[in-house]
Amino acid sequence: MExxxxxxxxxxxxxxxxxxxxxxxxxxxxxxxxxxxGLSHPQYEVLVRLAGAPGGELRMTDLAEGLFSxxxxxxxxxxxxxxxxxxxxxxxxxxxxxxxxxxxEEGRDTLRAAxxxxxxxxxxxxxxxxEPDETDTIARALGRVGARLRPPAxxxxxxxxxxxxxxxxxxxxxxxxxxxxxSTSSS
Amino acid sequence: MExxxxxxxxxxxxxxxxxxxxxxxxxxxxxxxxxxxGLSHPQYEVLVRLAGAPGGELRMTDLAEGLFSxxxxxxxxxxxxxxxxxxxxxxxxxxxxxxxxxxxEEGRDTLRAAxxxxxxxxxxxxxxxxEPDETDTIARALGRVGARLRPPAxxxxxxxxxxxxxxxxxxxxxxxxxxxxxSTSSS
DNA sequence: GCAGTACGTTTCGAATTTGAACAACCGGTG
DNA sequence: CACCGGTTGTTCAAATTCGAAACGTACTGC
Numbered sequence: 001m002e003x004x005x006x007x008x009x010x011x012x013x014x015x016x017x018x019x020x021x022x023x024x025x026x027x028x029x030x031x032x033x034x035x036x037x038g039l040s041h042p043q044y045e046v047l048v049r050l051a052g053a054p055g056g057e058l059r060m061t062d063l064a065e066g067l068f069s070x071x072x073x074x075x076x077x078x079x080x081x082x083x084x085x086x087x088x089x090x091x092x093x094x095x096x097x098x099x100x101x102x103x104x105e106e107g108r109d110t111l112r113a114a115x116x117x118x119x120x121x122x123x124x125x126x127x128x129x130x131e132p133d134e135t136d137t138i139a140r141a142l143g144r145v146g147a148r149l150r151p152p153a154x155x156x157x158x159x160x161x162x163x164x165x166x167x168x169x170x171x172x173x174x175x176x177x178x179x180x181x182x183s184t185s186s187s
Numbered sequence: 188m189e190x191x192x193x194x195x196x197x198x199x200x201x202x203x204x205x206x207x208x209x210x211x212x213x214x215x216x217x218x219x220x221x222x223x224x225g226l227s228h229p230q231y232e233v234l235v236r237l238a239g240a241p242g243g244e245l246r247m248t249d250l251a252e253g254l255f256s257x258x259x260x261x262x263x264x265x266x267x268x269x270x271x272x273x274x275x276x277x278x279x280x281x282x283x284x285x286x287x288x289x290x291x292e293e294g295r296d297t298l299r300a301a302x303x304x305x306x307x308x309x310x311x312x313x314x315x316x317x318e319p320d321e322t323d324t325i326a327r328a329l330g331r332v333g334a335r336l337r338p339p340a341x342x343x344x345x346x347x348x349x350x351x352x353x354x355x356x357x358x359x360x361x362x363x364x365x366x367x368x369x370s371t372s373s374s
Numbered sequence: 375g376c377a378g379t380a381c382g383t384t385t386c387g388a389a390t391t392t393g394a395a396c397a398a399c400c401g402g403t404g
Numbered sequence: 405c406a407c408c409g410g411t412t413g414t415t416c417a418a419a420t421t422c423g424a425a426a427c428g429t430a431c432t433g434c
Contacts (some may be wrong), residue, residue, distance in 0.1 A: 060412075060413060071414090072415080074413090075413065075415085076413060095412085097412095097413070098413085099412080099413065161419085
């Protein structure tokens with residue numbers, strides 16, 4: 001079949017730009033985090049999510065959701081964090097199978113110390129390079145792209161209502177306004 | 188120092204969207220490629236670059252440039268490709284130190300066979316989800332982001348002229364219009 | 375020519391990532 | 405109570421990744 005719809009020049013540029021930006025930004029951020037705080041990016045994300053959870057603890061499964069890696073990887077990451085004393089494991093009281101990952105004091109401190117440098121790196125690599133309207137477009141467009149590839153997600157009630165417009169991309173960044181969430185709270 | 192400039196809501200959404208899109212798109216494309224053609228994405232990129240080069244051969248170093256991975260990784264990837272007979276190594280006639288990676292006939296066939304599915308995956312995951320103006324914005328903005336983080340690049344003469352505006356992002360996508368470059372040439 | 379430095383590529387060891395297989399456990403059914 | 409499908413978290417081996425060190429070779433000045 002000759003019917004393949006190839007990419008035109010603009011689409012090609014978008015794909016290439018996406019690929020390169022992806023690779024370089026990720027590397028930049030990861031490196032800063034490693035050098036400055038001894039954390040990998042996945043590990044940092046785990047800390048952020050724990051810090052944003054009530055009591056600083058979360059079940060492995062809940063932690064895995066929205067954390068873009070496999071289950072076994074999460075086990076590994078939490079294991080590493082535990083080895084460094086930033087996280088502790090506790091069995092879940094209501095479900096013997098469940099394990100709660102708990103943020104330790106040291107973990108909270110580490111996150112607090114790491115956050116400013118991380119935000120600076122994110123700004124330097126991405127945010128401060130974008131014009132305000134570009135920022136909005138990227139948030140909207142890439143939010144849609146990500147949401148569309150999200151695993152089917154067991155229907156938590158009427159999940160049909162909100163389609164692909166916006167709305168969904170927001171449940172993502174919310175909930176972390178304390179230590180490492182990098183939200184607005186400067187002066 | 189209290190002076191950390193945190194991210195406001197829109198910037199946060201952009202960063203989160205970027206992260207999620209990055210992760211999911213990359214996984215989607217990689218999986219399609221692996222299942223459909225038995226190639227990893229880096230390997231596919233190597234093939235594309237070789238196919239776009241005169242004679243289907245390129246020096247390792249030239250191959251490494253713009254291929255967003257470390258040198259040692261490139262050695263590994265080419266090694267894998269060679270093991271499968273898609274690429275052959277040949278020592279460079281003008282510089283004994285240099286090694287040329289040469290695309291074999293089988294490699295060319297494999298690429299030709301893999302390209303349509305790959306383009307389809309890229310479309311499904313990213314391109315077809317974007318409005319035309321979003322596509323342009325992303326190409327421009329992310330192109331700038333990527334270019335800015337590009338390693339200093341040894342000054343190839345007057346490399347000062349073109350700053351960070353546009354211009355640079357274009358030398359990236361060009362040069363691959365044959366087999367797997369997915370450029371416009373349908374009917 | 376000959377030291378000294380820069381370049382091109384690979385090798386090495388360690389860290390990370392993944393998918394598949396596993397063991398224990400929930401909830402509901404008969 | 406024993407069974408069954410689905411969940412939860414871990415373990416295992418294999419593949420991939422990286423950075424640093426190792427090598428052999430090219431250029432440079434003397």
